[in-house]
Amino acid sequence: MENSFVVNSKDKAGGLALFWNAEITLGNVYGTDWYIAAEVVDENNNDHWWMVGIYASTEESIRKQQWKEIAEKKREWGDKWILVGDFNDICSNGEKWGGRERAEGSFREFNKFISENELVDIGYEGAPWTWSNTWEGQGAIKERLDRCLGSVGWVQQYEKAICKHVEKEASDHSLLLLDFSPAQKRVNRRFFFDQRWQKTTLLRTTKGNSRAVIQELKGQLKALREQEEWDKGTAANLKLQLSKAYKDEEFYWSQKSRSRWLKEGDKNTVYFHLSVMAKRKRNRINMLQKANGEWCRGEQEVEEELSKHYKELFTSTEPSEFDEVLQGIPHTISHLMNTKLIKPVDEKEIQHATFSMFPNTAPGVDVLYKIISKILANRLKSILHPCITPSQSAFVPGRQILDNVMIAHEILHLLKNKRSGKVGFMSIKLDMSKAYDRVEWKYLGRIMIHMGFCPIFVQWIMACISSVSYSFNLNGRKVGYIKPSRGIRQGDPLSPYLFILCTEGFSNLINKAVDRKELTGIKVSKDNPMVSHLFFADDSLLCCKASKKEALKIKEVINHYGQASG
Secondary structure, three states, X not given: OOEEEEEOOEOOEOOEEEEEOOOOOEEEEEEOOOEEEEEEEEOOOOEEEEEEEEEOOOOHHHHHHHHHHHHHHHHHHOOOEEEEXXXXXXXXXXXXXXXXXXXXXXXXXXXXXXXXXXXXXXXXEXXXXXXXXXXXXXXXXXXXXXXXXXXXXXXXXXXXXXXXXXXXXXXXXXXXXXXXXXXXXXXXXXXXXXXXXXXOOOOOOOOOOOHHHHHHHHHHHHHHHOOOOOOHHHHHHHHHHHHHHHHHHHHHHHHHHOOOOOOOOOOOHHHHHHHHHHHHHHHOOOEEEOXXXXXXXXXXHHHHHHHHHHHHHOOOOOOOOOHHHHOOOOOOOOHHHHHHHOOOXXXXXXXXXXXXXXXXXXOOOOHHHHHHHHHHHHHHHOOOHHHOOOOEOXXXXXXXHHHHHHHHHHHHHHHHHOOOOOOOEEEEEEEOOOOOOOOOHHHHHHHHHHHOOOHHHXXXXXXXXXXXXXXXXXXXXXXXXXXXXXXXXXXOOOHHHHHHHHHHHHXXXXXXXXXXXXXXXXXXXXXXXXXXXXXXXXXXXXXXXOOXXXXXXXXXXXXXXXXXXX
């Protein structure tokens, strides 16, 4: 290398070096015992930015002071700078493989440093770790200690930048290879409706963000003001255009961030852009771990593994034994209710369903399905109250999920403070894995018929849930194709109501076990009703005696329900 900057080591520890060739133009370069900062001149974009290569301390107290030093020095680096190197810390246990899990509180300082300085992790390609203890087998520990964190301004300028993890056999750390202008693969992306098209007379002429327009207008204003005599009217017009360009920029990032709780017009461009950048990096899949522990390498292998996994998930197990689950569920849907469910659709229902959708999204190719699904969901929820047991409070009109939260709190308070009596009680918290994805269509149809829903309405529901097909959005590409034979869609207006109908089978099994004295619920006080179970959508809290007999019965009930419902 033709040029270099070196920070000498102290005794046998530390030491940093920066090398660059004649093709790279650097301005100011300086260093400390733990970082080197270099001003990079980007002649292609007529711009400059700072690259800071760091080697953070292994001691938490020293790192804390180093983060403070970065926060103070960033004023000198302007709005475009990037930190690259060994941070000697991780953001969560998700960046650690092997060894003991760290306490959640131990990540607080590093995450606080990233958040307060509005830094964006630009992600990586390659193995998810950058350091290992070089052991093999059970003693192996791997962590992502090295990374690239860019300021918002830097990420906006080089939003296509990628960081590659290059494993080196001679070192316990991987090499970080940062490419801020990589060759782009042409990808056929999905159509997205740009809300700015509604505000311009030229349909679909506004594309991308307004960064280039803003820079051009700022340049014109600067050139105009440098003239000895300049037209104030021209300057006012340029300022008006610049203001509009800034609003367009904010609007652009607002819709891409998909943040519905913040509105554009409140100078939230930085927040919106951070949301978009974080979502892009978070959603990008570079490697995928298989069930056998091996890692997929390359998008083709990742695509094959995704297709295999979801094909297994959405394939029916063809259940046939429903009697035990259904026996005892009352017939609660009356003839009058069924008449309301299958009455002809009127214009008012269509209007209500259409205008209740989020207004700033394009309908898409499945708009007709969305309207039909919304109409059926509105009809279904209006008759749910009598056919859903009190143990369920989520999604039922007139009930609040907080009702069950308060009851659960009282039960746990009782268990925590119980000090007397020969009989002990326990509560079991269940979270159903892939609950929506595993719902068997046959089971759903049977339980609806058993409750008294008329065959026509059940047929409509089955037509809605069985018409689905899935592809995968893999790093911006539409890949794969799956035609499921079970499962209900997340985000579908119908899905929450169909799911709580399915859960009535679980509730029925527990109630029958309580009636047979095979399970014993908990009473918070002498005059209160017995509580054996509470449901919170796909989460459950089960209560029974702390005995082997009742624990085995709970296990039997769960197995019965799982075999029938999926």
